[in-house]
Amino acid sequence: MIMRDNDRRVDELQRELAERDEHISRLKREIARLETERDSRPVGMVRETQTSRFVMPSADELRTLARFVRARFPAFGPHARQSEDDYAREFAAAFRALAYLNRIETPDRKKALSYWIDVCRGWLRARNMDDVSITTAPFMAAVIAHDIPWSTDRSLGLAEGVGRPCTNAWLRVLETGELREPIAAAEAPRDARPQQLLLRPTDEPWCPGRVDRADIW
Secondary structure: OHHHHHHHHHHHHHHHHHHHHHHHHHHHHHHHHHHHHHHOOOOOOOOOOOOOOOOOOOHHHHHHHHHHHHHHOHHHOOOOOOOHHHHHHHHHHHHHHHOOOEEEEEEEOOOOHHHHHHHHHHHHHHOOOOOOOOOHHHHHHHHHHOOOOEEOOOOEEEEOOOOEOOOOOHHHHHHHOOOOOOEOOOOOOOOOOOOOOOOOOOOOOOOOOOOOHHHOO
């Protein structure tokens, strides 16, 4: 009798928890919708940076976002010497820092990918959150999960002091599983090695003649 009562109570609590999770998800979607309406302005309009009302995904939501990105762009998964746990921590750290950078629709080719990684590392360091390193692959995965414009030469649609603040676009990605495709680079360098222009996300040295998972999609 006691066991049946316990089982019934467990079922009731699980249903209540599921209902609360669904309520939280609805609230997040509504926040994302309102943020998008509030921040919608013509592309290219300059304005001062505003404080972002960013909603950080839960651990489960982060895992789902990373899984979407890695399924579509496997080169941005963990490299050979990186554990899944380390990758997840770096992805989460990059995702949090990227929320406080503004967005522009046309990737800024004047700033290298390493510049934005350093900016995010500095943001985390200033908040005593620099116990996690950020390497290229999880950073790029976080960029794509954030629905930030990006190009095949790894230029990013990020800006400081101008553009639009983060609008929690990740909620749309989480709901639909749809990811932004890269914008074609304006012109590839003539001496660029095939397949290397887009992807060298592993932070491992390139060896002539080597073709591995990180080199191609």
